[in-house]
Amino acid sequence: MTNLSGAFRKSTHHHANIFAALGDPTRLRLIRKLIDGKTYSISALSSGSEITRQAVTKHLTVLESAKLVSKVKDGRESLYALNPKPLKSLQEYLEIISSQWDQTLENLKSFVEKK
Template sequence: MIEGEPTDDDRVFKALADPTRRKLLDRLHERNGRTLGELCEAMEMTRQSVTQHLGLLEDANLISTVRRGREKLHFINPVPLHDVYERWVRKFEMDRLALLHDLKGRLEGKKS
């Protein structure tokens, strides 16, 4: 990795920082494999703007595309989200869950 160059996590966080891109991911989660036209339907912006947002999502590896004839289908890729979850969320959940488990045991009169 070159110093100063964005990491994969940096790209994911940048992509997720924008509400428009999160909305596009939500739409793909509802139904994967949408065309640009389908994704533009619920967006109040130009096709060019949606295309730019999709480009940032693709750069972050949060979506992938497949050509089907003249159409380009967009698919969500959950792997980078899972990687972020594992690195940034899960480790904080473990302590909290252990505390809740201990509290439950104490409230129920059980030794942990």
């Protein structure tokens, strides 16, 4: 990566990917279930769901490729656990954007006061 705009594009793609992974109600529900730090098997995560176990599996692989969850085999079960790093990363990203917006408002305010 030789220039800054390239680095920005890379980071934009990366964050967009995490946003996309969270951009589905089922996956957001999975994240909220895993937020207690416990591990859950696929059947545990599927029970009570409207959709099939296989569909849930697919959603989990989406979350896994965004590194939002990690999977470990335990006997006949596949246990999933949350990985908070991408969430923290998104949080920081939104904080930067928000602070830029707040700066925008601040600039507008001082502009008005000058008049």
